[in-house]
Amino acid sequence: MSPTASDRPGPGPTPPAPAAPAYLDAATLARLIDAPRAVDVLARALAAGEVDPEDDTPRLFAPARAGAEFLMMPSAGRSTAGVKVLTLTPGNPRAGHPTVQGLYILFDADTMAPVALVEAAELTLIRTSATTVMAARHLLAAKRHPAGEAPERPTTDLPTATARRVVVFGTGPQARRHISCLTAVLAPEDIAVAGRRPEAVEAVAAQARADGAPARPARGDVAAEVAAADLVICVTSSPTPLFDGAAVADDAVVCAVGVHGPGKRELPADLILRSDLVVEGRASAMRESGNLLAARTAQQWAEDPRPLANLADLAAGRFTPRPGCPAVFSGVGMAWEDLVLVTHAHHQYRRSRPAP
Template identity: 30%
Template sequence: MTDTVFRATRQPADAPVLILESESASLIDADLALQAAREAFLASTIGTAFPVVIGHASANRFTLKSGSAGDLVGVKIGSYWPGNDKMAIPRHNSTIMLLSPETGRLAAVVEAGTANAYRTAAADALAVDTLARPDAHTLTVIGTGRQARYEVRAVTRVRPIQQVFVVGRRPDAAREFARAVTTDTGLPAEPAETRSAVAAADIVVTATTARHPLFDAAWIAPGTHISAMGADGPGKQELPPELYNRARLFCDLPDQSSTIGEFQHAGTADLTPLGAVLNGAAEGRRSPHDITVFDSSGFALQDLTLAAALLRRYAATHNPQEYP
């Protein structure tokens, strides 16, 4: 992979680009997000992602994830402001800042709340496409929030899903989510009890803010793939540690996953970076009976490649003569 993969835009170094939320939301789509995710995971084998910084402002929370790869240098600020509900705006937001690799000056600022939801789901789709059985056709999603809906859309693009089961804490939310899934994808979706939904699944996706296991390890059938998308801070947990003795474990960044991701609860288990599978340095699924687990704690190179892709599309839209 060459540095040209990471070139974002042809804007002069002294003219930072600003892309606000409304613009980035109009530019993003699932194909762009998946390609950016693939670039990010491949870049994770040659680039650098630095330790996550977690900050608090009263009841509000924010994280800083920074990294560099080739021509991409920058930071993503992810914010969680629960009081935004009262103003009918999302609680989560994402702002990505790219620096000039030559001068360190500000090159671009991309507000990417909606794009971040696509980016997170694209990591799941990439993991499913890499690790799940090719014939996987039953999906169980645990969680009924905004991100879970993006996860379902992404997974159904890379596997021949025929049935979706929805597990939620509130029956009314699970019913509403199932209706939304059918509207989005045209697939049959229905609320289900946790044990039966997990046992029936070829693919399980968890997208919650849980701090305790969501199901019993014994309910997972051989051949199942699990993508855990919710743990991104100390104390968060969605999966039962007993599962790890039966499964092959994959993640975005082993050091980060074992610190703030799902595998902070995995002890000394052997973790394989997904990027190493993508570039052929490590094995993925070995047999139809393997249980595979992917933990997505989210890393800066995902955000930097996403911002670069959005900037390229922005430049092509606003300066089409430069991008024939």
């Protein structure tokens, strides 16, 4: 006997509609994760082994109109996954628009449901400066101790360091944000700002002073400023080296994060070859770091008996600098950095919301 309509199983309960993703605009994101916290969150995630830069997904580029390009940066973690979708439009500043624009989409790792949308230009400013300053803090702390004399410390303890004299190359939004971040974390006594256009240099230095940073335009011979610096930070779009590598002191730290792509570099080959090196991830550096690839081929780097250290090595205390050598951090930007910071910010956002 055939079952009647009433005997047939129904479709089951209707699943609840997913909650609308939260939207974190630039002001909300900046409130949820300030510069010192962003630096610490990245360092703790690396030191605890929560992320491995070598497991990160390569980012994807595609051409857009009028010389612009799309950039997509996916990454997956233990509890969340995410993708940043950006447009990079080099000609925008001349028309009064930002170069970098886009959104970050955060997903729950179990259901892959979107849980947050985040303004990506502010996120990029936060994560790039935080990554640079985190690397600088660890390198400066490591260089205080000769090889083999680094103090034992739990990996969850974060180092402390200061940079007395700093030179920042660049006058764009990233230069401004790096000055703010390093001032909050490294407490420098003097920051010299260097750039191609004196009026832009003065504007950046003046704004930084208004915000409490000890900033000024670089004086006269930039090589002399570099020679006197404990820390040099490069955040430019220059396709060619910014200074003579011989000017860098043997005990200095240099961080170059302004460009990506094998055909662009901010640092000269002689500086790369005489320095202790740290990269965000070895694989990403061999794809995109012109600073390294102009000095040696990827095959030559792979054959070097001193393997490149990555940020996980640095944060976990597995990097020991050699006496008498500068230390260089060369970064190109990686997706895991965005995921770590957005996950933290979203957690803070949920904690701050009133219970329903």
